[in-house]
Amino acid sequence: METIPSSRIRSFAAAIPSSTSPSSSIFGLKRATRVPLTPRKFLPAKLSCHPKSRVNALMGSEDDRISSSSGPRATTISPVEEDSPLQALQYGSLSFTASKGTKDPNENDATVSIIVVGASGDLAKKKIFPALFALFYEDCLPEHFTVYGYARSKMTDAEFRNMVSETLTCRIDKRVNCVEKMDQFLTRCFYHSGQYDSMQSFVELDKKMKHHEDGRFSNRLFYLSIPPNIFIDAVRCASMSASSGNGWTRVIVEKPFGRDSESSAALTKSLKLYLEEDQIFRIDHYLGKELVENLSVLRFSNLIFEPLWSRQYIRNVQMIFSEDFGTEGHGGYFDNYGIIRDIMQNHLLQILALFAMETPVSLDAEDIRNEKVKVLRSMRPLTLDDVVIGQYKSHTKGGMSFPAYTDDKTVPKGSLTPTFAAAALFIDNSRWDGVPFLMKAGKALHNKKAEIRVQFRHVPGNLYNRNLGTDLDRATNELVIRVQPDEAIYLKINNKVPGLGMRLDRSKLNLHYAARYSKEIPDAYERLLLDAIGGERRLFIRSDELDAAWTLFTPLLKELEEKKITPECYPYGSRGPVGAHYLAARYNVRWGDLGADQ
Numbered sequence: 358m359e360t361i362p363s364s365r366i367r368s369f370a371a372a373i374p375s376s377t378s379p380s381s382s383i384f385g386l387k388r389a390t391r392v393p394l395t396p397r398k399f400l401p402a403k404l405s406c407h408p409k410s411r412v413n414a415l416m417g418s419e420d421d422r423i424s425s426s427s428g429p430r431a432t433t434i435s436p437v438e439e440d441s442p443l444q445a446l447q448y449g450s451l452s453f454t455a456s457k458g459t460k461d462p463n464e465n466d467a468t469v470s471i472i473v474v475g476a477s478g479d480l481a482k483k484k485i486f487p488a489l490f491a492l493f494y495e496d497c498l499p500e501h502f503t504v505y506g507y508a509r510s511k512m513t514d515a516e517f518r519n520m521v522s523e524t525l526t527c528r529i530d531k532r533v534n535c536v537e538k539m540d541q542f543l544t545r546c547f548y549h550s551g552q553y554d555s556m557q558s559f560v561e562l563d564k565k566m567k568h569h570e571d572g573r574f575s576n577r578l579f580y581l582s583i584p585p586n587i588f589i590d591a592v593r594c595a596s597m598s599a600s601s602g603n604g605w606t607r608v609i610v611e612k613p614f615g616r617d618s619e620s621s622a623a624l625t626k627s628l629k630l631y632l633e634e635d636q637i638f639r640i641d642h643y644l645g646k647e648l649v650e651n652l653s654v655l656r657f658s659n660l661i662f663e664p665l666w667s668r669q670y671i672r673n674v675q676m677i678f679s680e681d682f683g684t685e686g687h688g689g690y691f692d693n694y695g696i697i698r699d700i701m702q703n704h705l706l707q708i709l710a711l712f713a714m715e716t717p718v719s720l721d722a723e724d725i726r727n728e729k730v731k732v733l734r735s736m737r738p739l740t741l742d743d744v745v746i747g748q749y750k751s752h753t754k755g756g757m758s759f760p761a762y763t764d765d766k767t768v769p770k771g772s773l774t775p776t777f778a779a780a781a782l783f784i785d786n787s788r789w790d791g792v793p794f795l796m797k798a799g800k801a802l803h804n805k806k807a808e809i810r811v812q813f814r815h816v817p818g819n820l821y822n823r824n825l826g827t828d829l830d831r832a833t834n835e836l837v838i839r840v841q842p843d844e845a846i847y848l849k850i851n852n853k854v855p856g857l858g859m860r861l862d863r864s865k866l867n868l869h870y871a872a873r874y875s876k877e878i879p880d881a882y883e884r885l886l887l888d889a890i891g892g893e894r895r896l897f898i899r900s901d902e903l904d905a906a907w908t909l910f911t912p913l914l915k916e917l918e919e920k921k922i923t924p925e926c927y928p929y930g931s932r933g934p935v936g937a938h939y940l941a942a943r944y945n946v947r948w949g950d951l952g953a954d955q
């Protein structure tokens with residue numbers, strides 16, 4: 358990855374004037390507590406970045422295809438360039454294009470200010486600034502955009518630009534003019550230091566923003582990249598002292614959205630003192646991942662899947678998340694939440710809801726979220742019987758020793774917080790009655806992976822049963838959606854081994870993204886930031902979805918804590934506790950990620 362040399366940035370950044378000029382407007386508490394709601398006022402003029410174009414059907418011409426094969430047993434779909442002929446599909450209600458439809462008089466002149474609250478932190482540096490730069494590089498940000506870092510740390514604009522520049526990289530597949538683009542991006546970055554509960558400081562931020570907005574129609578997007586205990590202070594100050602006077606004001610809220618039903622409801626209630634629901638963008642970055650977004654496309658735009666998508670043909674569905682590292686010094690946050698809250702209650706449950714929902718009326722955000730809520734509300738709350746929890750222990754392998762969770766200095770001694778969990782969930786509706794949805798999530802496991810596995814039923818009266826051997830489960834079709842790494846969608850089928858005999862084999866029909874598309878897959882945060890700017894809420898969590906999600910997990914989480922249930926140990930770097938196998942076996946399921954032929 359190319360990175361801009363920091364020495365050059367330093368001198369360059371210092372040359373850019375800071376924003377300190379006064380503004381003549383009225384600030385602070387005089388403003389109405391409710392910020393104005395003017396969604397979709399800003400319409401970026403870049404069709405290529407439009408959420409609509411992201412679901413364009415890419416129909417590669419014959420010329421786009423190059424033959425490729427990843428081995429004798431893999432049928433790999435061949436590569437296609439993303440610039441191949443497009444066939445646009447109707448998508449959502451958001452009007453976002455410059456070329457069609459009625460034009461807002463302010464469209465080209467509107468400004469967007471993106472305020473990263475907690476700009477000195479880990480998430481801002483790791484994800485938010487790189488994503489904003491990637492959007493800028495791709496010409497997806499509006500003409501008049503400005504990025505403001507806000508945090509307590511003292512920094513000048515030049516120092517802030519320096520810090521941001523260290524976080525930026527150029528895409529592997531696009532290095533053209535990258536350094537110039539970084540320079541241009543950094544000129545749009547400004548910093549404001551202040552406390553998160555200081556109205557005065559947000560008033561001063563507002564002044565800076567007004568100065569740059571220069572009387573234009575202004576839209577403001579606050580990204581709360583701060584610990585949850587200061588969310589409300591920051592929202593109160595931002596909404597009362599720094600919301601837009603004539604455009605929209607939106608707030609991206611990071612998880613955790615509470616620890617249980619009560620604390621989550623309290624957070625929502627407090628947020629709604631200052632914001633309307635449609636100003637709140639609760640982010641779950643898994644919804645921004647390419648293959649999660651593709652789930653609905655796969656199902657609803659291919660005739661062959663939807664008829665099979667029910668208890669009639671599907672034996673079980675598995676949602677699997679694993680990381681090959683532990684908390685490694687960042688156990689402070691994790692220990693208070695544990696793997697069930699960190700991964701299952703949000704990321705995996707969101708995937709499950711998308712997977713299992715009925716066909717929405719349209720691709721409009723509310724239609725999709727309505728269907729997701731119905732799934733969540735049709736599910737049984739989990740009990741202790743439905744889960745297995747684990748915690749990693751130290752392990753020595755090949756002369757290397759790996760620490761236990763409780764060896765982490767930031768974790769309290771004797772902590773019972775689970776770093777692994779497996780769970781069986783059920784959706785009590787006519788489509789999914791009796792189908793186990795198994796989830797598994799863990800840290801410090803043998804690999805880093807996220808995938809969805811759909812195991813189909815046996816073929817009734819299969820003529821080839823004799824040729825399949827005794828393990829009929831192994832011979833059933835399995836659809837795997839590998840969310841990360843090395844994105845792929847593959848279907849395991851049975852076929853005849855070529856030759857005169859009748860021997861059956863198992864092969865993969867494989868849509869392997871790296872082979873099929875030359876373009877790098879954008880990071881989830883890019884998609885989500887772009888959607889928040891465009892007012893597209895489809896990939897953000899609505900408050901009733903959140904309530905329903907907590908309703909499923911809260912009784913279990915309370916019981917685990919009240920009864921001080923001891924997690925089962927598993928060695929760092931292993932495949933997790935054996936209890937997970939017993940849990941699956943109870944439902945006649947085998948985890949698909951553990952076989953030899955994954």
Ligand SMILES: NC(=O)C1=CN([C@@H]2O[C@H](COP(=O)(O)OP(=O)(O)OC[C@H]3O[C@@H](n4cnc5c(N)ncnc54)[C@H](OP(=O)(O)O)[C@@H]3O)[C@@H](O)[C@H]2O)C=CC1
Binds near residue numbers: 509585613
């Ligand atoms: N990091 C990650 O990968 C992920 C993070 N998140 C969520 O995103 C948010 C931000 O995460 P992250 O960047 O890791 O958080 P950090 O702990 O890095 O905090 C961000 C900034 O907030 C300020 N801050 C930290 N602690 C306090 C405190 N106790 N009181 C007041 N200010 C404080 C600091 O800035 P300063 O001192 O300069 O004011 C810090 O730089 C959190 O809600 C987190 O749960 C969600 C998913 C992944």
Ligand SMILES: O=C1O[C@H](COP(=O)(O)O)[C@@H](O)[C@H](O)[C@H]1O
Binds near residue numbers: 680699700807
């Ligand atoms: O939300 C979280 O996600 C990360 C994993 O995200 P990924 O995009 O790298 O798969 C996880 O490490 C973290 O614990 C959790 O809070």
